[in-house]
Amino acid sequence: MAIVKLFLLPLTTGFVLSSICYWTQIAINYRVMAIGSVLLLLSLALILLFGCLILQMRHQHYESQLKRNALTEYHSPPAQPFLQQHRHTSLLSQWYKLFFLPFWRLENGIGVQQCFLFAAAGLAQWLWLEQNSPFIRFLFCIGASSLCLLLTDRGSKAVQEHMLRLRPHLRALPLHLVRLEIMSQLMCLIPGLALLSLFVIVLSNHVNIHTGVAHWYIGALGIAHLCIVACSHSAAATRARILILFLAILTAIGSELWI
DSSP states (O other), X not given: OHHHHHHHHHHHHHHHHHHHHHGGGSOHHHHHHHHHHHHHHHHHHHHHHHHHHHHHHHHHHHHHHHHHHHHHHOOOOOOHHHHHHTSSOOHHHHHIIIIIHHHTSTTTOHHHHHHXXXXXXXXXXXXXXXOOOHHHHHXXXXXXXXXXXXXXHHHHHHHHHHHHHHHHHHTTSSXXXXXXXXXXXXXXXXXXXXHHHHHHHXXXXXXXXXXXXXXXXXXXXXXXXXXXXXXXXXXXXHHHHHHHHHHHHHHHHXXXXXX
C-alpha cells in the first residue's frame, strides 16, 4: 500500500493542479475523458493492490502450512553418510543443489518468473528502441527500466527468503553459510547483466542516439543492480525506495537518449 501511495499521490496531485490551472482552456469533452481516464487508472491500481494482497495472504498461509508439516513430520538429524558426502563439495555445486534446483520446482516457480521477467524486459527494451513517437518511447523506457530492476530485485528477494528457510536445517551441515549466501546473491546479478549486455548490443546498431547519454544509462543500470543486491537484507520499504529512486533516474536519463 505504501508503494501504491508513492505512485498514485504524485499522479493525482499533478492531475488536480493541472486541472485547476488549465480548467478554462480545456474543452468539455476532454475534461470528461481526462477525469474518466484518471479514475480508471486509480481503479485499476486499487484492483491490482487488492489482488497482490490476496496472493500474499495465500502465499503466507501456504508457507505456514509447510512449516507446520515440517515441524510435525521431520525430527531426525542428518545422517553421517550425508555429511561425509557433502563435506568436500564445491561452493558452486552447493548453490546448484540448494538454490538453483529448488527454484525450478513446480511449487516454487521462481525460475519461471525470472524467465518471464527476462523475456518481458528484453522485449520492452527492443520495442523502446524501435519506436518513433516520443511519448511511446517514454512509456517503453519506464517499462523496460522497471522490468530490469524487478528482475534483479525478485531474484535477490527469493534467495534471501530461501536462505531464511534453509538456515535452521543447514547449521548441522559442514557448509560455509556466509559464502554460500554471498555467492547466491551474486548469481542474482547474472540475468540483469546478461540483459544489460543484450541492450548494449542492440544500442550499437542505432546511430540516432546520444552516445554519452547511453553510457550514463548503462552505468546507472549497472549500479542499480549492484545496489539492489547489496541491500538484500534491508527492509521492504527501503528496497521499495531504492527501486523508485533508480527508476526515476533511469527514466530521466533514458528520455534523453535520442538526438
